[in-house]
Amino acid sequence: MAGTGAPLLRLAGVRKEFPGVLAVREAALDVRAGEVHALVGENGAGKSTLIRIVTGAHEADGGTVELDGAPVRWSSPLAAAHAGIAAIYQELDLIPALSVRANLFLAREQARLGFIAAAEERRRAREALSRLGVDLDPGVRVGTLEVAQQQLVAIARALMEHPRLLVMDEPTAALASGEVERLFRVIRELRGQGIGVLLVSHRLDEVMAIADRVTVMRDGATLGTWPARDLTRERLVELMVGRPLDQEFPKVRATSGPEVLSVCNLSGGRVSDVSFSVRAGEVLGIAGLVGAGRTDLARLIFGADPPQRGQILLDGRPVVIRTPRDAIRHGICLLTEDRKAEGLVLGLSARDNFALPNLDRWSPWGWIRRRKELSAFERFVASLRIRLAGPGQPARDLSGGNQQKLLLARWLERDSRVLIFDEPTRGIDVGAKHEIYLLINELTARGKAVVMISSELPEVLGMSDRILVMHRGRVAGEIQEAAAATQEQVLEMAVG
Amino acid sequence: MADATDRGPSLLSRLLSGYGMLGVLVLLAAFFSVATIQEQQPAGEAAARSLARQLEGTQLEGTTVIIIGRGGEEDARFADTLARRVRERTGKAPVVVTGEPAEARAVLARAAEQGVTRCVVATTQASAPVVRSILESLPQLAGAQVLTPASYRWPTFLLPENLRNVANQIAVIAILAVGMTMVIVTGGIDLSVGSLIALAAVVTASLIGRMGGEGAGAGAMVLGGAATLALCGGIGAFSGLMITRFKIPPFIATLAVMQVASGLAYIISEGRPVYKLPQSFVLLGRGADPVLGIPWAVLLMGVLYAAAHVLMSRTTLGRYIYAVGGNAEAARLAGVRVAAVLLFVYTASGALAGLGGVVMASQLRSGAPTYGLMYELYVIAAVVVGGTSLAGGEGTIPGTLVGAFIIAVIQNGMNLTHVESYSQKVILGLVILGAVLLDRLKQRGVRRRG
Numbered sequence: 001m002a003g004t005g006a007p008l009l010r011l012a013g014v015r016k017e018f019p020g021v022l023a024v025r026e027a028a029l030d031v032r033a034g035e036v037h038a039l040v041g042e043n044g045a046g047k048s049t050l051i052r053i054v055t056g057a058h059e060a061d062g063g064t065v066e067l068d069g070a071p072v073r074w075s076s077p078l079a080a081a082h083a084g085i086a087a088i089y090q091e092l093d094l095i096p097a098l099s100v101r102a103n104l105f106l107a108r109e110q111a112r113l114g115f116i117a118a119a120e121e122r123r124r125a126r127e128a129l130s131r132l133g134v135d136l137d138p139g140v141r142v143g144t145l146e147v148a149q150q151q152l153v154a155i156a157r158a159l160m161e162h163p164r165l166l167v168m169d170e171p172t173a174a175l176a177s178g179e180v181e182r183l184f185r186v187i188r189e190l191r192g193q194g195i196g197v198l199l200v201s202h203r204l205d206e207v208m209a210i211a212d213r214v215t216v217m218r219d220g221a222t223l224g225t226w227p228a229r230d231l232t233r234e235r236l237v238e239l240m241v242g243r244p245l246d247q248e249f250p251k252v253r254a255t256s257g258p259e260v261l262s263v264c265n266l267s268g269g270r271v272s273d274v275s276f277s278v279r280a281g282e283v284l285g286i287a288g289l290v291g292a293g294r295t296d297l298a299r300l301i302f303g304a305d306p307p308q309r310g311q312i313l314l315d316g317r318p319v320v321i322r323t324p325r326d327a328i329r330h331g332i333c334l335l336t337e338d339r340k341a342e343g344l345v346l347g348l349s350a351r352d353n354f355a356l357p358n359l360d361r362w363s364p365w366g367w368i369r370r371r372k373e374l375s376a377f378e379r380f381v382a383s384l385r386i387r388l389a390g391p392g393q394p395a396r397d398l399s400g401g402n403q404q405k406l407l408l409a410r411w412l413e414r415d416s417r418v419l420i421f422d423e424p425t426r427g428i429d430v431g432a433k434h435e436i437y438l439l440i441n442e443l444t445a446r447g448k449a450v451v452m453i454s455s456e457l458p459e460v461l462g463m464s465d466r467i468l469v470m471h472r473g474r475v476a477g478e479i480q481e482a483a484a485a486t487q488e489q490v491l492e493m494a495v496g
Numbered sequence: 497m498a499d500a501t502d503r504g505p506s507l508l509s510r511l512l513s514g515y516g517m518l519g520v521l522v523l524l525a526a527f528f529s530v531a532t533i534q535e536q537q538p539a540g541e542a543a544a545r546s547l548a549r550q551l552e553g554t555q556l557e558g559t560t561v562i563i564i565g566r567g568g569e570e571d572a573r574f575a576d577t578l579a580r581r582v583r584e585r586t587g588k589a590p591v592v593v594t595g596e597p598a599e600a601r602a603v604l605a606r607a608a609e610q611g612v613t614r615c616v617v618a619t620t621q622a623s624a625p626v627v628r629s630i631l632e633s634l635p636q637l638a639g640a641q642v643l644t645p646a647s648y649r650w651p652t653f654l655l656p657e658n659l660r661n662v663a664n665q666i667a668v669i670a671i672l673a674v675g676m677t678m679v680i681v682t683g684g685i686d687l688s689v690g691s692l693i694a695l696a697a698v699v700t701a702s703l704i705g706r707m708g709g710e711g712a713g714a715g716a717m718v719l720g721g722a723a724t725l726a727l728c729g730g731i732g733a734f735s736g737l738m739i740t741r742f743k744i745p746p747f748i749a750t751l752a753v754m755q756v757a758s759g760l761a762y763i764i765s766e767g768r769p770v771y772k773l774p775q776s777f778v779l780l781g782r783g784a785d786p787v788l789g790i791p792w793a794v795l796l797m798g799v800l801y802a803a804a805h806v807l808m809s810r811t812t813l814g815r816y817i818y819a820v821g822g823n824a825e826a827a828r829l830a831g832v833r834v835a836a837v838l839l840f841v842y843t844a845s846g847a848l849a850g851l852g853g854v855v856m857a858s859q860l861r862s863g864a865p866t867y868g869l870m871y872e873l874y875v876i877a878a879v880v881v882g883g884t885s886l887a888g889g890e891g892t893i894p895g896t897l898v899g900a901f902i903i904a905v906i907q908n909g910m911n912l913t914h915v916e917s918y919s920q921k922v923i924l925g926l927v928i929l930g931a932v933l934l935d936r937l938k939q940r941g942v943r944r945r946g
Contacts, residue, residue: 328830342825344823345823345827347823347889356819359815363812
């Protein structure tokens with residue numbers, strides 16, 4: 001096994017407290033040079049806080065952080081970067097308006113007398129990108145790239161510094177499987193060069209595939225570190241949730257009713273000529289590669305983007321949907337792919353976010369009946385087990401899983417008939433995933449129609465009744481019996 | 497948003513974080529109070545009360561009481577009040593003179609001729625020297641006793657009339673700041689409000705001029721004011737339309753409207769102030785309610801702040817304003833009519849600027865295209881000092897009121913301490929910077945702990 005000898009990074013007894021929350025109770029782990037070390041745990045277990053301590057974004061309240069055996073205490077990410085620690089966070093910290101090259105060289109421009117040596121930068125940018133196997137013009141603006149490509153640019157940027165320790169928080173969350181493989185090749189190569197990699201991921205298959213050792217966190221404390229080859233996926237899940245998990249995809253088939261939503265020859269944006277329908281009590285999975293137009297399709301139906309052609313029918317009757325407001329009033333809701341940019345108003349409280357599309361339900365003449373609002377909110381906090389300090393807590397401060405539950409609660413309160421979920425479990429831990437699957441079951445049992453877009457093939461196969469596969473904006477195929485299908489079948493259709 | 501139903505931090509800490517600027521305001525007021533402590537000469541009723549107290553210790557049997565004051569409303573109140581108090585005590589009306597020194601001399605001379613010996617002359621501090629010099633020329637009255645109100649030490653800043661003055665002077669800026677707060681919470685900006693003041697003042701003055709000028713009735717004034725408000729609201733709506741329909745950045749759209757409105761004000765007034773306004777028109781700007789003596793403009797301001805606070809914290813529209821400023825796309829995807837919300841805030845800002853213009857025309861009893869110059873910057877400063885983030889999504893109406901008063905208190909305090917006007921600008925600028933800096937530092941402290 002790669003990576004033996006003295007640890008590069010060692011944490012012992014690390015503690016971090018925020019007002020009202022003990023985020024990290026006691027954490028210990030060590031990362032050796034030339035190993036891939038995975039940190040796993042449920043949402044809210046304290047993983048993000050812990051790696052932010054490693055990268056200098058937070059300061060620990062107690063315990064020691066050692067680099068090469070010497071205790072360190074850095075007060076800023078910059079100080080950590082100088083010590084050879086590079087970080088890639090879940091949130092992409094790229095500047096969309098600047099080019100790929102400008103982003104790669106941000107704050108370390110290749111300049112002579114203040115003039116940027118563009119040719120030199122371009123050459124090195126191409127080099128850095130091709131090392132990741134990305135064929136990308138460095139002159140393209142980052143904002144025009146897809147999320148997966150942006151992720152690769154972020155990784156390329158982190159590698160520009162030639163770090164000794166690379167910290168990655170959910171680097172594959174936005175990547176399709178082909179791109180994941182490419183990223184893993186890069187990670188293995190880095191490991192070969194003696195770089196330590198600390199990886200946080202919810203995708204346990206990937207953890208098992210790439211990690212040398214795994215540290216499990218639960219409730220703010222590390223449980224221990226195990227060599228990956230001594231662990232099974234099931235054992236890992238058990239460690240994370242603290243109890244055996246019966247079944248990863250607890251799919252229950254509901255009796256399907258009449259067609260609720262039908263889409264005829266819908267075109268617009270990347271989508272061209274798509275037709276399909278969903279029945280009451282049915283889950284229609286939509287699979288496809290990143291960029292196949294799945295999100296665009298969801299946005300067209302929801303009225304978020306203007307459709308060019310086509311028709312949407314509800315209960316067999318054509319409806320006109322020009323804005324999200326129209327869609328919501330017709331009982332269609334959309335759980336967006338990007339929680340932070342398109343779902344939540346991060347600065348507003350959890351309760352206000354929950355209430356945003358539902359205010360009309362308890363606000364006669366525009367006057368908010370706050371007691372009614374609060375009781376509606378607390379009903380969902382309890383039933384979805386949303387963990388928060390209080391209804392006034394800003395949505396920004398919630399963990400990813402709780403943010404997603406908050407957005408779900410918003411649409412459940414609405415009692416929508418058609419629920420479109422775009423990547424409902426992205427960046428969410430196993431426990432919360434399971435809860436969302438159970439919720440989908442409950443919805444179909446109540447006769448709701450669910451459209452589920454997902455990049456995780458096991459999820460699409462495990463939770464759908466029927467699967468629609470998209471390729472380049474068109475329907476490439478349909479699988480009537482999701483339970484009997486295989487990943488290969490879906491992939492074959494997805495690549496066209 | 498502060499909220500009674502929220503749990504978590506204590507009420508006190510929420511007040512401190514939400515309205516930390518209130519502390520700054522209190523400190524400023526305390527500073528200027530100490531800096532302006534002076535001998536105060538009572539006037540009017542207060543002077544009469546002081547003298548009545550002094551007369552209580554004097555034997556008034558067989559004594560002639562003469563009350564002397566100058567002309568003017570305040571001295572008339574002084575003389576009336578004191579005369580009543582003396583009559584209540586002695587059952588005999590005192591001799592009262594208010595007017596020119598010559599009249600006082602005539603009355604005193606007559607008293608001397610009548611052989612009055614025991615005599616008390618009650619007068620104000622201001623009139624005392626004149627009275628004394630008259631008495632020196634009348635040897636018959638050498639035994640006359642001259643009483644003046646006792647002076648006392650008290651901060652000029654804290655005199656009721658000064659406080660009223662502070663409130664009245666900031667009323668226009670504060671009224672505009674209500675609309676500006678809403679605009680800035682949505683993440684926008686409205687640069688046109690200063691010019692709208694000028695336009696509103698000119699239009700309202702011209703309209704009332706057309707409807708009777710100095711002889712215009714109450715109906716004409718209300719109609720003129722309402723039409724002006726509608727016009728300015730319409731101009732605000734036009735800015736809003738440019739911003740929502742054609743996606744012009746608020747800074748640019750309102751910058752353009754600022755130029756247009758200012759130009760229109762000059763065209764309508766032909767570059768000259770419009771004066772023909774009835775005396776009763778100044779009631780709004782200079783009058784005060786008869787019970788507590790609070791200026792009408794200040795009461796209007798208070799009502800607007802209360803209404804806006806309720807709107808922002810208790811209604812769906814208010815919630816949408818915060819949501820649009822926090823994340824417009826997320827709000828749209830939650831079914832919020834973002835364009836309608838933006839249209840509302842710019843219309844409200846325009847209409848409130850119109851109202852500010854009408855109040856200013858009333859204060860100055862004229863309308864001129866030079867009014868409101870640079871006011872947009874004072875208004876923005878009040879909003880920002882009040883804790884509203886220019887990035888949008890956060891800020892409160894009460895915070896803005898505090899911000900407006902911070903600016904008003906600084907200006908008033910510097911006038912009272914005789915800081916000359918060029919230095920005033922420098923100091924005001926630095927204080928605005930300091931106030932916001934303080935807030936940022938405090939927030940950073942909270943974040944670090946949180």
